[in-house]
Amino acid sequence: MHDTTTRALWLAVAVLAAAFIGAAAGTITWQESKDAGDAVLVGAGAFGGGLALILTAIRFVTDRSA
Template identity: 45%
Template structure:
């Protein structure tokens, strides 16, 4: 396997992980928004809660992904 094909495979895996992270964040954000709305808050507040949860989930999962795929060299 050449270096170029390894890089291409790594990029394909990164795209797949990014799609999985985004899908997970959408599900978590939607759940947070629905729970906020069900608790009696206004729809605008529920959208803000869902959006904030989506953003936080993406940040956490991308940080975990970067940590898990780090090579260990500086």
């Protein structure tokens, strides 16, 4: 996984998946509370947490020394 192109592709996939997670969480929060501030904060938190989890999982799966 040391190829720059492969790493960039994995990063793009991870960010896209995390964006879907964040958008879903924000939308669900907006539907429940109709408060834009809460929806943005929940969506951003879900994006950050999802991205961290996805990148950690990719690192675990592709690391040959694990």
